[in-house]
Amino acid sequence: MKQLLLMAMMLVSTFNYASNINGITGYEPGDVATDFSLKNIDGKMVSLADFKDAKGYIVIFTCNHCPYAVMYEDRIVALSKKYSTMGYQVVAINPNDPAAAPDDSFEGMKVRAKEKGFNFPYLFDDGQKIYPQYGATKTPHVFLLDSKRVVQYIGAIDDNVQDADAVKVKYLENAIIALDKGQSIEPKVTKAVGCTIKVKK
Amino acid sequence: MKNLILVCVFFISSNLSAQIIEYETFEAFEQNVLNKTHDDQSYIINFWATWCKPCVKELPLFEKLNNSDLDGIKVILVSLDFKKQIESKLYPFLDKNKLKTEVLVLTDGDYNSWIDRIDPSWSGAIPATLFIKGDKRFFVEKEYHTVEEIYKDLNSIN
DSSP: HHHHHHHHHHHHHHHHHHHHTTTTTOOOHHHHHOOOOEEEEOEEEOOOGGTTOOSEEEEEOOOOSOOOHHHHHHHHHHHHHHHHHEEEEEEEEEEEOOOTTTGHHHHHHHHHHHHHOOOOEEETTSOOOOOHTTTTEEEEEEEETTOOBEEEEESOOSSSOOOOOGGGHHHHHHHHHHHHOOOSSOOSSOOOOEEEOOOOO | HHHHHHHHOEEEOSSSSSOOOESSSSSHHHHHHHOOTTTTTTEEEEOOOOHHHHHHHHHHHHHHHHHHTTTTEEEEEEEEGGGGGGIIHHHHHHHHHOSSEEEEEEEOOGGTHHHHHHHHHOOHHHHHHHHEEEEEEEEEEEOOOOHHHHHHHHHTTO
């Protein structure tokens, strides 16, 4: 009986945790991430499987309107430039519903990508089916996957959104380097403040 | 002595805004705010920023709660605005909205080092709210739509 009670309590606490993050549980390191087929800003559908020789995928949920996401745009472009030649493909996904965040419309994505010279696909999570599976809760939110789509790292790009020159730890870059060398990634999960993903009420 | 060094609180005065305390390190914020709570009072600590639309939308609810006649409730609005936008964004916002609720700024940008210390369930998205009463804490990462919702969460630890 005591055990039953304990189990019930554990269940309740699990539920509380899940409800705290809006019912989204999402991936943890070691999980196999889903592939997808989402529309790129050039109108073509893009899947991870399209990049046949990729050694890994840098999936970044990001958007146009969020100041945190905006402050990382140049850094993401630089990352893509540096690591695409090594076989690590950046794929950016806008998870927001434009009905709730007008700046994040498909047209708006095209404009922003051109302005900033995005050198990677910028996909629209039309219908918001993909971000909940990944467990993205905010923008920007990074998921580093290996070639088999096994999640290797989740979280922030680095430890200083406000000032790229004052960054002490490049979490994502360190994770890519470790993955490439076959070393263990540490930390596997980091957190950062970000904008909630916008869902139409 | 070490503690003294950690507390690098300083005051910024603005002609229009009331004085707002900026905490440059989470340790300073923890020591001077989170660890300074009184047992007979309930605390509602809301994390927001001027650039966060849902946060700004729910601010009037916290303001209403703060200005209500309910005894023993203290609301603190913790702005996570960027350091370089305190004067250009935060002050004008506060001047315009004339909030009576206490506002402070936390500019420690090493988020990964402190988010879990607020609550391990926090993903980092805002708005987010922490309730404290004595040694009891309750944390939610969500947007409120009514004062009653906030009051209900507050009562869950009362």
